[in-house]
Amino acid sequence: MSLEDTFRPRVLVTKIGLDGHDRGSRIVAAACRDAGMEVIYTPPWQTIAAVVKLALEEDVDVVGISSLATDHLIVPKLTNALRDAGLGHMRVVVGGIVPDNEEAMLLQSGVRQVFHPGGTMDEITAKIREYALEARAAGAHTDMQETP
Amino acid sequence: MNKPFESPLASATAAKAKARWERDYREAIGTDRSTENVSGIPVRPLYGPDDWANYGQADPLGFPGQPDYTRGIYATMHRGRTWTQRQLIGLGTPADYNERLLGIMARGATAVSLIPCNSVYRGYDMDTVEPELLGTCGVVVNNADHMDRCLEGVDLNRISCALNDPSPFTLLAFMLVTAERRGVDWRSVTGTSNQSDYISHYVANHMFYRLSLPGARRVLMDHIAFCNEKVPRWNPMSVVGQHTQQAGATPAEAMAFTLATAVQNAEDCIARGMDPDQFLPRFTFFFDISLSFFEEVAKFRAGRRIWARLARERLGAKKETAWRFKFHGQTSGVDLTRQQPLNNIARVTAQAMAGIFGGLQSLHTDSYDEVFQVPGEAAARIAVATQNILREEAHLTDVIDPLGGSFYVESLTDTMEEKILSIMKTIDDAGGMYKAVESGLVQRMIGASALRFQQKVDRGEQTIVGVNAYRAEDEAAARPAVERPDPAKMQAHLDAFAAWKKGRSARAVDAALDNLTRAAEDPKANVFAAVVDGARAGLSNEEICARLRRDLGFGQPLAFV
Numbered sequence: 109m110s111l112e113d114t115f116r117p118r119v120l121v122t123k124i125g126l127d128g129h130d131r132g133s134r135i136v137a138a139a140c141r142d143a144g145m146e147v148i149y150t151p152p153w154q155t156i157a158a159v160v161k162l163a164l165e166e167d168v169d170v171v172g173i174s175s176l177a178t179d180h181l182i183v184p185k186l187t188n189a190l191r192d193a194g195l196g197h198m199r200v201v202v203g204g205i206v207p208d209n210e211e212a213m214l215l216q217s218g219v220r221q222v223f224h225p226g227g228t229m230d231e232i233t234a235k236i237r238e239y240a241l242e243a244r245a246a247g248a249h250t251d252m253q254e255t256p
Numbered sequence: 257m258n259k260p261f262e263s264p265l266a267s268a269t270a271a272k273a274k275a276r277w278e279r280d281y282r283e284a285i286g287t288d289r290s291t292e293n294v295s296g297i298p299v300r301p302l303y304g305p306d307d308w309a310n311y312g313q314a315d316p317l318g319f320p321g322q323p324d325y326t327r328g329i330y331a332t333m334h335r336g337r338t339w340t341q342r343q344l345i346g347l348g349t350p351a352d353y354n355e356r357l358l359g360i361m362a363r364g365a366t367a368v369s370l371i372p373c374n375s376v377y378r379g380y381d382m383d384t385v386e387p388e389l390l391g392t393c394g395v396v397v398n399n400a401d402h403m404d405r406c407l408e409g410v411d412l413n414r415i416s417c418a419l420n421d422p423s424p425f426t427l428l429a430f431m432l433v434t435a436e437r438r439g440v441d442w443r444s445v446t447g448t449s450n451q452s453d454y455i456s457h458y459v460a461n462h463m464f465y466r467l468s469l470p471g472a473r474r475v476l477m478d479h480i481a482f483c484n485e486k487v488p489r490w491n492p493m494s495v496v497g498q499h500t501q502q503a504g505a506t507p508a509e510a511m512a513f514t515l516a517t518a519v520q521n522a523e524d525c526i527a528r529g530m531d532p533d534q535f536l537p538r539f540t541f542f543f544d545i546s547l548s549f550f551e552e553v554a555k556f557r558a559g560r561r562i563w564a565r566l567a568r569e570r571l572g573a574k575k576e577t578a579w580r581f582k583f584h585g586q587t588s589g590v591d592l593t594r595q596q597p598l599n600n601i602a603r604v605t606a607q608a609m610a611g612i613f614g615g616l617q618s619l620h621t622d623s624y625d626e627v628f629q630v631p632g633e634a635a636a637r638i639a640v641a642t643q644n645i646l647r648e649e650a651h652l653t654d655v656i657d658p659l660g661g662s663f664y665v666e667s668l669t670d671t672m673e674e675k676i677l678s679i680m681k682t683i684d685d686a687g688g689m690y691k692a693v694e695s696g697l698v699q700r701m702i703g704a705s706a707l708r709f710q711q712k713v714d715r716g717e718q719t720i721v722g723v724n725a726y727r728a729e730d731e732a733a734a735r736p737a738v739e740r741p742d743p744a745k746m747q748a749h750l751d752a753f754a755a756w757k758k759g760r761s762a763r764a765v766d767a768a769l770d771n772l773t774r775a776a777e778d779p780k781a782n783v784f785a786a787v788v789d790g791a792r793a794g795l796s797n798e799e800i801c802a803r804l805r806r807d808l809g810f811g812q813p814l815a816f817v
Contacts, residue, residue, distance in 0.1 A: 126380075126389055127374055177392070178392035181392065181740075182386045205594075205627060207735070209738060225593065225723075226595055229714055
């Protein structure tokens with residue numbers, strides 16, 4: 109059996125900022141769970157510091173941020189904070205409403221993908237799985253480098 | 257029993273015709289698809305006299321303006337006074353908001369609405385949140401001066417203001433202080449506290465959620481009592497079905513949860529010694545209008561008559577004005593798509609028609625760009641024009657309840673009514689709406705319905721044009737670039753706020769905060785009166801919210817998958 113068959117991605121599904129519309133985050137979290145992933149789910153309004161702490165403690169592969177209002181505007185602060193905490197291998201994805209002219213800013217900040225409305229749950233969970241594998245490989249690579 | 261007289265010969269002919277249609281239909285259709293609406297009610301291919309229980313009675317439907325109001329709450333309905341066109345606006349600084357507001361008023365709007373920034377909803381002032389987010393979803397109003405600036409040039413004696421203002425109702429407090437400063441009598445101030453329904457916030461729209469459940473319950477009662485006495489033309493209670501339906505509740509669930517919430521709040525008022533004939537005429541409702549056209553029409557018709565019975569029989573109101581189900585409808589944003597966004601204009605048109613045929617009193621039509629942003633100017637004009645076209649070109653207001661008497665609509669109104677009542681019974685059995693949300697029962701029901709709908713879309717059983725069917729090349733050009741508030745203007749607003757805070761007497765601020773605490777600690781005091789006093793004394797939104805969160809509790813809503 110290869111890693112891909114036995115691999116269980118660990119995914120944090122959360123919301124940062126001020127908005128509380130959680131239909132999307134709940135549906136995606138349920139879909140990830142049903143697809144066999146370990147899902148850590150939080151209520152909305154997490155601070156960036158709280159998300160970084162949770163990501164570290166739970167050792168997740170993917171951080172999924174749901175943004176329905178304008179909270180995606182502070183996602184670059186999150187990707188920076190993750191890198192500062194040595195968690196740069198974790199993959200960050202954003203789902204929800206992100207205008208075209210603001211997507212580039214997110215991708216440049218290190219966001220792996222922005223999921224726009226209309227994707228199926230199968231498409232989303234397949235991508236999250238793929239990114240989790242990437243993160244696990246990148247994390248292992250980092251660990252090896254750090255070993256003296 | 258009561259069917260019109262038919263000769264045996266005519267009956268036999270009719271039965272033969274029906275049998276022939278049934279045979280022809282089966283042969284032609286092959287394998288029929290099974291169809292049910294979002295609320296789970298099976299939908300048959302044809303409806304006839306046998307499907308409408310009251311068919312053939314002398315007065316099967318009653319009349320508009322008469323209980324049980326199936327056909328509408330007023331005798332004239334839209335043929336007399338059409339619905340209020342109330343577009344929601346709010347963006348940027350108070351000066352930005354005021355400019356936009358005066359613009360839409362110059363084009364004929366007769367009612368004001370104010371959407372505050374999400375930071376305001378969450379109970380924070382602008383100096384304690386991430387600056388990138390300020391004013392991106394609504395106007396940044398943190399004190400009475402800001403409200404005064406927002407409403408500059410607006411005659412508060414004349415213009416009805418709908419404030420999106422959750423408990424503890426700081427925006428209304430700021431507005432009442434503004435009215436005082438301008439010498440406007442509170443008795444002539446009209447409008448609605450649009451987000452007064454703490455239960456729906458707790459369940460589904462967390463961003464409005466500020467106080468603990470018991471704290472919010474207390475402050476709502478104080479708010480209703482205060483307004484009934486001192487601002488009698490104000491509607492302090494807007495019971496919200498929109499949040500639960502946007503969160504995934506089916507139309508029947510959303511109506512049932514809303515009616516159960518209204519009953520909860522009314523019974524709380526009665527327990528406090530208030531008279532239903534005084535407070536119920538100031539209850540209003542706020543609903544989502546989804547694209548499930550006939551289901552929405554039936555939802556409103558059924559809800560209206562259930563409420564009339566509840567108000568009279570369960571709540572004991574004697575006046576007809578207390579039985580009327582007055583509602584504002586907003587076309588559903590969840591139904592809009594990012595793909596081929598101009599299609600949203602067609603969606604909004606169908607949604608608006610369902611609301612109009614459902615007998616609404618006030619309507620917000622979404623702009624096609626609401627999937628990307630707070631509506632842009634050009635898109636907002638189309639949304640308003642949609643209402644004007646439906647009213648004046650399509651003549652939807654010429655006839656009252658034009659779908660009344662349709663076999664399908666009447667049958668569906670009856671079955672939706674049964675469904676709504678059975679969901680309400682589940683809530684009643686759980687101890688009422690307050691207990692049912694405290695335990696998470698309602699949240700679980702909504703979560704299950706949201707997931708069921710998503711699965712239907714994923715499996716292609718529910719078509720969404722441009723998303724899972726009729727896909728086209730990505731039309732990025734049709735998606736407008738989103739503009740955010742001018743950072744320089746927002747910085748100036750922040751600086752002025754900081755200067756204002758510094759310029760206040762620390763003693764006066766402390767005294768006003770202590771006054772809030774005394775009110776919160778005294779069950780006989782009115783907390784909302786203390787909020788108004790605090791606003792007058794120069795407290796900010798966050799100061800008021802933070803103090804009441806401390807004294808009345810901050811409740812974290814339930815969150816689970």
